[in-house]
Amino acid sequence: MTEWRSARPKDMAVLTDWIDSPGTLAQWGGPLVTWPVRAEDLWQQIEVAFLPSFALDVHGELQAFGQLAPRENITTWHLCRLIVAPHRRGQRLGEQLCDHLVAQAINRGATRVTLNVATDNQPALRLYQRLGFASAGPVSERGIQPMARQL
Template sequence: MNALIEWIDSPEGLTQWGGPSLTWPVDAARLWQQIDADTLPSFSLKEDGELQAFGQLSPRDQQTTWHLCRLIVAPHLRGQQLGERLCRYLEAQAAHLGGTRVTLNVAVDNQPALRLYQRLGYISSAPVDERGVQPMARQL
């Protein structure tokens, strides 16, 4: 968790990653509780013991829809398809848990993430909200 915290360098970055309910400055123990890491399925990509990416699944609609949330890739590894690997892994986990649809939210000013999700087949599922967040979804 400490490595992940180092990737978040501002209150705005924290809100973009985890939503408005998270508090700054980031404290590992408090963050773990705030993101419900003990109850939500949480997944990491690691190589040689180094954390490369992290994401969670949150159930929706009697667990036929799973929400991909709190997706993040180590800043020094971005642009190497780790975001795609993480999304595909989370989608497979959602399907294994009985999901038939996945959703996610992306800040519209996060163009690399928006392009990734569009490339993976996600489409806008609602208008952009007042915070500049675009809900997206795709069938599994």
């Protein structure tokens, strides 16, 4: 059975298994998440209690995770900390994850969604472009490209 649900504390242990290096952690979690990543700290570091956080379960196993964060006004929501299980990458789960998060943002009144992507993450960059996201500013010194999509 496949289902979208709210993230749970036990998901953090699975996520930490998917993050294999400080670089991967920095790209995924941003500057507030510290290496080595620890499941018992991750829930608080990524503010799951405060941000709408979603998990895709397939037969009881976590397959994808992502969050929404409100931006400058209630009509812009930011898609963040998107990740797909390593063994499921390339199977269009990233597209399903983005579609689900965008739908959740629309339910919250969004007319625009944003996200950030590392420029060296070409599969993610191609996915976001295919989904209608476009550059929304210059690439940062960390190699992060802000992107946006009008809804």
